Amino acid sequence: MSKRLTLLPGIALILILFLIPVGIVFQQGLFDPAFTIEHFTRFATRGAYMRIFWNTLQVSAVVALACLLIGYPIAYFIVRQPTARRPFLMFLVLVPMWMSILARTYAWMVVLGKEGIINQTLIALGIIDTPIQMLFTTGAVYVGMVQIMLPILIVTCFSSMTEIDQSLLRAARIMGASPRKAFREVFLPLSAEGAITGTLIVFILSMGFFIVPALIGGRKDTMMANVISGQVSQTNWGFAAALAIVLLAATLLILTLVRGASAKLVHHHEEAH
Amino acid sequence: MKLTKTLTAFTLGATMAASAAFAEGTLTYAGSGGGLAQVMKGVFDDPFTAETGIAVNALATSDRASALKAMQVAGKVTWDVTELNPIEYATASLSGWLAPLDWSVMDPNNALPDDAKLADAGIAATFSTVMAVRTDKLPEGKQMTSWADFWNVEGFPGGRALQNQPIDNLEFALIADGVAPADVYTVLATEEGQDRAFAKLDEIKPHIAVWWTAGAQPVQMLSDGEVAYTSAWNGRIAKLAAEGVPVTINWNGGGIKASYVAIVKGSENVEAGQKYISFMMTSPERAAQFASMVPYPGMVKGLYDHIPAEKGTMMPTHPNNVGDQFVTNALFWGKNLGPLKERWEDWILE
Amino acid sequence: MRDRNFLLPVFYLLVVLFLFFPILIVVPISFSNGRFLSFPPEEFGLRWYRAYFSDPVWMSATFRSLRVALGASILATFVGTLSVVGLGRRRTKTSGFLTAIFVAPAIVPNIIVALGVFIFAIRLGVSDNEFTLVCAHAAIGLPFVVLMVGSAYRQIDPTLERAARIMGAGPVRAFLTATLPPLTPAILSAGIFAFFVSFDELIISLFLMSSAETLPMRTWNDLRFEINPTIAAVSVFFVLVTTVAMSSTELLRRRAEKKNAA
Numbered sequence: 001m002s003k004r005l006t007l008l009p010g011i012a013l014i015l016i017l018f019l020i021p022v023g024i025v026f027q028q029g030l031f032d033p034a035f036t037i038e039h040f041t042r043f044a045t046r047g048a049y050m051r052i053f054w055n056t057l058q059v060s061a062v063v064a065l066a067c068l069l070i071g072y073p074i075a076y077f078i079v080r081q082p083t084a085r086r087p088f089l090m091f092l093v094l095v096p097m098w099m100s101i102l103a104r105t106y107a108w109m110v111v112l113g114k115e116g117i118i119n120q121t122l123i124a125l126g127i128i129d130t131p132i133q134m135l136f137t138t139g140a141v142y143v144g145m146v147q148i149m150l151p152i153l154i155v156t157c158f159s160s161m162t163e164i165d166q167s168l169l170r171a172a173r174i175m176g177a178s179p180r181k182a183f184r185e186v187f188l189p190l191s192a193e194g195a196i197t198g199t200l201i202v203f204i205l206s207m208g209f210f211i212v213p214a215l216i217g218g219r220k221d222t223m224m225a226n227v228i229s230g231q232v233s234q235t236n237w238g239f240a241a242a243l244a245i246v247l248l249a250a251t252l253l254i255l256t257l258v259r260g261a262s263a264k265l266v267h268h269h270e271e272a273h
Numbered sequence: 274m275k276l277t278k279t280l281t282a283f284t285l286g287a288t289m290a291a292s293a294a295f296a297e298g299t300l301t302y303a304g305s306g307g308g309l310a311q312v313m314k315g316v317f318d319d320p321f322t323a324e325t326g327i328a329v330n331a332l333a334t335s336d337r338a339s340a341l342k343a344m345q346v347a348g349k350v351t352w353d354v355t356e357l358n359p360i361e362y363a364t365a366s367l368s369g370w371l372a373p374l375d376w377s378v379m380d381p382n383n384a385l386p387d388d389a390k391l392a393d394a395g396i397a398a399t400f401s402t403v404m405a406v407r408t409d410k411l412p413e414g415k416q417m418t419s420w421a422d423f424w425n426v427e428g429f430p431g432g433r434a435l436q437n438q439p440i441d442n443l444e445f446a447l448i449a450d451g452v453a454p455a456d457v458y459t460v461l462a463t464e465e466g467q468d469r470a471f472a473k474l475d476e477i478k479p480h481i482a483v484w485w486t487a488g489a490q491p492v493q494m495l496s497d498g499e500v501a502y503t504s505a506w507n508g509r510i511a512k513l514a515a516e517g518v519p520v521t522i523n524w525n526g527g528g529i530k531a532s533y534v535a536i537v538k539g540s541e542n543v544e545a546g547q548k549y550i551s552f553m554m555t556s557p558e559r560a561a562q563f564a565s566m567v568p569y570p571g572m573v574k575g576l577y578d579h580i581p582a583e584k585g586t587m588m589p590t591h592p593n594n595v596g597d598q599f600v601t602n603a604l605f606w607g608k609n610l611g612p613l614k615e616r617w618e619d620w621i622l623e
Numbered sequence: 624m625r626d627r628n629f630l631l632p633v634f635y636l637l638v639v640l641f642l643f644f645p646i647l648i649v650v651p652i653s654f655s656n657g658r659f660l661s662f663p664p665e666e667f668g669l670r671w672y673r674a675y676f677s678d679p680v681w682m683s684a685t686f687r688s689l690r691v692a693l694g695a696s697i698l699a700t701f702v703g704t705l706s707v708v709g710l711g712r713r714r715t716k717t718s719g720f721l722t723a724i725f726v727a728p729a730i731v732p733n734i735i736v737a738l739g740v741f742i743f744a745i746r747l748g749v750s751d752n753e754f755t756l757v758c759a760h761a762a763i764g765l766p767f768v769v770l771m772v773g774s775a776y777r778q779i780d781p782t783l784e785r786a787a788r789i790m791g792a793g794p795v796r797a798f799l800t801a802t803l804p805p806l807t808p809a810i811l812s813a814g815i816f817a818f819f820v821s822f823d824e825l826i827i828s829l830f831l832m833s834s835a836e837t838l839p840m841r842t843w844n845d846l847r848f849e850i851n852p853t854i855a856a857v858s859v860f861f862v863l864v865t866t867v868a869m870s871s872t873e874l875l876r877r878r879a880e881k882k883n884a885a
Contacts, residue, residue: 007709009702010725010765017762018728021739028346048619074638077631084880088873089635095865096642097819099649099858100839102846106493107645110652114432115498117648135499136483147642152816156771159809163778190778197774201729201767208730219437219484219621225732227618229826232734234610235338235364244735251730252723263714306829306836307844308851311680332751332833333840336734340830343738347745489846 022244029241039242049227053246056224059138059213060206063145067153068199070146075157076191079164090158093151101148105215108144109135112216136218144212149205153198160194161187196262200255207251297326300545303340303355306333309567316563321552327545338364341537345370350539354546357394360440362533363607366393372536372543379551389572394535395550398569401589401598402441403527405491405510407431409519410501420449420526423502424473426480431501433477434491437484439617440606441504441528444599446473448526454599461605467613471620484621495520508568511587522587527598529589532569564588646862653855671856681841681853688822688838691753695760696818700810702761703768703817707776708798710769722769729766733826736763741830756831760824764817768810775809776802 030036043049078089096104111117112134119131134140164187172182210225224247231240302318304310310331318329332352334340338361344350357365365371371393380390389396406417410431417429423445426433435442444457450473452460460466482500485491491505496518510522534553536546554560554571561579564570570580570588577585577592585591589598656668675681706725710718728736740759744750779802787797825839832840838857845851 004709006705007721010706010709010769011721013698013702013758013762014724014728014765016743017740017759018731018736019724021741021743022731022735023739024346024742025735025739046615046619048615048622051622052618070638073631074635077635080631084876085873088869091865091869092639093642094815095862095869096646097815097823098861098865099646100823100842100854102839102842103649103854103858104645106489106846107648109493109499110497110648111644113494113497113499133482147645150638150642152767155812155816156774159771159775159812160778162808163775163805193774193778197770201770204726204729204766208732210732214486215490219481222618222622228732229336229734230614232339232738233336234360234614235342235368236611237339237342237738240735244731247732248727248730252727255723255726256719259714259719301834303833305844306833306840307842309844330834333829333836333844334833335826335829335843339738340741343742343830344745347742349745351745351750487846 025237026241026245029237029239032238036238039238040246042239043242043246049243051220052222052224052227053250055220055222056207056247057250059141059145059221059223060203060209062142063149063206064199064203066142066146067150067202068195071150071153071198072157072191072195075154075161075194076187078154078158079161090155093154096147097151101211104147105144105212108140108147108216112140112143135216138218138221141213141217141221144216145206145209148212149202152201152205153195156198156201157191157194160197161191164190192262192265196258200258204251204255207247297328298542298545299328299330300542300549301330301332301351301353302549303332303334303337303352305335305356306331312563312566316559316566317549317553320559321549324552325545325548327548329549337361341365341370342368344537344539350537352537353540353542354534354536354549356397357533357535359530359533359601359603360606360610362394362531362535363603365535366391367604367607370538372538372540372546374536374547374550379547380555382555384555384557384573386572386574389554391533394533395554396531396572397534397550397554398532398563398567398571399529399590400532400569401507401524401527401529401594402436402504402601403507403510403589403598404523404525405495405503405505406521406523407495407498407501407519408521410498417502418523418525420445421451424449424477426477429502432482432499433480434483434485434494434500434503435477435481436504437486437621439613440601440610442474443467443470443613444528444601445504445526446470446477448599449473454526454597457599458602458605467616471616474620507587507589511568524589524594525597527589527594528601529595529598530601531603646858649855650859652852653859655852671852672860675853675856675860680836681857684836684838684841685857687753687835691757691760691828691837692818692821694757695764695821696814698757698761699764699768699817700772700814703765703813704772704806704810706765706769707773708802710773712777712781722773725769726766728763733763733824737827737830740827744831750831751834753832753835756828759827759831760821761817763824763827764820767816767820768813771813771816772806772809775806779805 030039074093078086081089109116113119114131114133114135116135118134122128123131168186168190169182172186173179177185208225210223210229213221213223214226224243228240228243228247231243304313310333314331318331322328337355337357341355344352373393374395376390385395404417404420404423411417412429415429417423422429423433443461447457447460447466447470448454450469461470483490483494485494485503488506488509491500491503492509492513494500494503495505495510496513507522507527510520514520534550536543536550540546555573557573557575557579560571560573560576564576565580565584568588570576570590572590580588586593589595653671654667654669656666656670710721736759740755741750744752744755749755784797784801787801788794792800823839825843828837828840842851842854846854
């Protein structure tokens with residue numbers, strides 16, 4: 001009972017600074033004066049917006065998976081270091097966050113451009129003759145977004161891995177499990193919770209993100225958040241609200257499905273032992 | 274360095290001015306913040322406070338049309354005077370969120386041309402979306418002088434960029450297609466005219482490397498050599514050229530835009546607001562001082578008498594340049610942006 | 624296992640290099656005397672550092688941003704950790720629903736949150752107020768805390784806390800002594816992310832704080848027109864200061880380690 005009470009400050013914060021304010025905007029946008037589904041039908045029937053929606057999903061999924069594949073081994077590496085050395089290795093992962101996302105995105109323009117560092121180096125080395133188009137492509141979006149999101153995944157994986165009792169791994173080894181088997185049977189399942197959470201956080205953040213695609217993506221790399229802020233600039237709150245609701249609903253649905261599936265997986269694994 | 278020094282001097286002066294002024298009330302001005310606000314503080318705000326005793330509280334704001342709408346919803350106005358871009362002005366004006374201005378009080382000596390004095394706003398500054406050209410990327414002995422040249426990808430090979438929005442581009446396309454700048458909006462008002470503009474844009478679309486979304490992008494791309502020809506806001510191109518990058522502005526077919534100042538309806542400081550707008554707009558000396566620091570000149574008569582010619586000719590409203598351009602029609606776009614933007618979004622994703 | 628021991632450090636170095644790449648690019652630009660982000664710069668100097676440190680507007684924006692981010696991050700971690708405890712270990716319909724609500728601020732684009740909080744704050748008479756901004760930033764930092772700390776909380780063995788309770792500790796004491804210590808790394812990480820979410824946030828700040836600029840507010844208008852290398856100088860300054868501090872602690876630690884070993 002008393003534990004439930006600790007939810008109160010969180011609920012109060014989210015109610016006053018998110019639910020009520022966003023509710024006001026949604027209500028202003030969607031009740032005209034009675035509720036209208038006009039904005040939702042506009043979203044569903046215009047090919048352009050559906051395409052932007054799928055693009056947003058796809059970019060977010062690719063970025064989240066790329067972060068998982070790169071970040072998980074990094075977290076694993078850090079957690080296997082002596083405890084005293086870990087903070088420094090973690091620090092190196094986190095320190096680039098001091099640079100604003102906007103400035104980082106412009107820095108990629110200098111790197112990936114036609115006359116940028118990479119093309120110039122490749123030409124100087126004689127590997128290519130004509131510059132490769134890297135800037136303003138979907139690939140550039142992935143590079144830029146992974147650079148921003150990767151620390152989140154590493155940190156989330158890491159903090160769940162530190163909870164894993166190293167003696168379990170040792171025990172598995174003593175019982176004759178090969179290192180690979182010990183990793184697969186003991187470490188991987190125990191670190192899955194953190195890995196899935198990290199991947200989900202990256203996915204969620206990517207769904208609401210737009211600076212990188214807007215600045216270094218191609219003409220088809222538009223994200224939902226980009227359209228939403230454009231609609232707000234035009235004082236078109238109704239359509240902005242409808243798009244935000246679609247984005248929110250889709251993301252939360254995926255979140256619930258993945259968490260449900262992962263809970264079953266983890267639970268299943270626990271029962272098997 | 275000079276600008277930095279001047280800015281520091283201004284800021285120091287400002288601190289002193291602020292402590293010296295005893296409040297005759299405070300005027301809240303919704304501007305853009307940043308370096309621009311620092312320049313405005315030195316040229317307009319502090320002298321205004323010294324003269325009238327009214328303190329100016331300069332805000333950094335964005336999405337001003339939506340912010341004004343939010344104040345309507347909240348039922349309380351928190352700004353007195355606001356800066357507005359053309360679309361924001363059109364939205365605010367058509368929605369009736371702006372207070373009427375009494376120009377007989379604000380400009381008794383007719384220092385401003387009638388074009389600058391609207392019923393509910395003044396034109397405080399101007400800029401232009403122009404064609405910027407990297408001269409070292411041009412074919413031997415050729416000059417790019419018109420939007421028709423920009424569309425001529427065989428005669429002028431090289432990377433191109435345009436802004437990712439219908440405003441300006443539909444006008445440029447029609448001008449490239451032979452419409453006189455003066456007739457652009459008559460043509461664009463018809464469905465056939467819009468089809469014609471999009472058809473012309475179809476021709477150039479495969480050759481546009483980048484559809485830019487932020488004003489700093491074309492500047493960076495010209496500087497990096499990522500593109501050779503692009504639409505861009507005039508202000509920074511002049512500075513880029515001064516930095517030694519081989520780049521020129523082609524004024525022919527540029528779209529002049531206004532930055533409006535207006536009093537928010539419901540403000541309790543209408544009188545002080547009118548005084549401030551008048552102070553900002555009607556002195557050619559002050560306007561020249563502002564324009565020499567930020568290349569977005571005002572409309573006051575005699576402005577260019579106070580600006581050296583080599584600087585003045587880089588500005589959109591200079592007599593040499595103004596005739597080649599068209600004036601972006603804020604009210605046309607205020608009314609038509611919705612459907613045209615939707616069509617644009619479909620078109621860009623095709 | 625042995626070959627992985629060799630590959631992983633190399634992979635780690637490559638990834639750190641990738642994460643540092645934008646900063647490495649910006650370091651020479653920040654030490655240039657030129658105007659635009661041109662690489663490589665033609666003339667070196669401290670022009671942009673001088674511009675940054677000699678300008679009281681930049682300085683006060685920096686301190687304001689640090690203050691707001693610190694406040695928002697502390698508030699978010701405190702409130703968020705309490706919420707995690709309240710949500711409990713078991714996944715129920717209620718906990719799923721509440722988690723969704725706690726996570727939503729990370730999905731809804733900030734511009735919508737900004738508009739809504741702006742309207743609500745005007746009605747309550749608390750617009751243009753630093754404390755309102757701290758609370759709004761705490762709300763958008765909350766998803767990190769609820770997810771990261773929540774994930775760690777579910778992993779911790781509840782028997783320890785139960786044992787403490789059986790031994791007669793009150794619920795607060797049992798939590799503080801048995802559950803909080805293993806949660807600390809997750810709370811710290813979530814706090815760091817909540818800090819940077821606020822430190823880099825622009826749109827909500829523009830609506831709520833317009834008369835006193837934060838660092839992103841000071842830069843955004845300049846960035847609309849040109850890439851001002853002052854921004855590069857600011858980033859490099861913070862990276863340098865924290866890296867020097869962290870590296871010297873690491874060196875001291877290693878020296879102490881050696882001494883102890885010897």
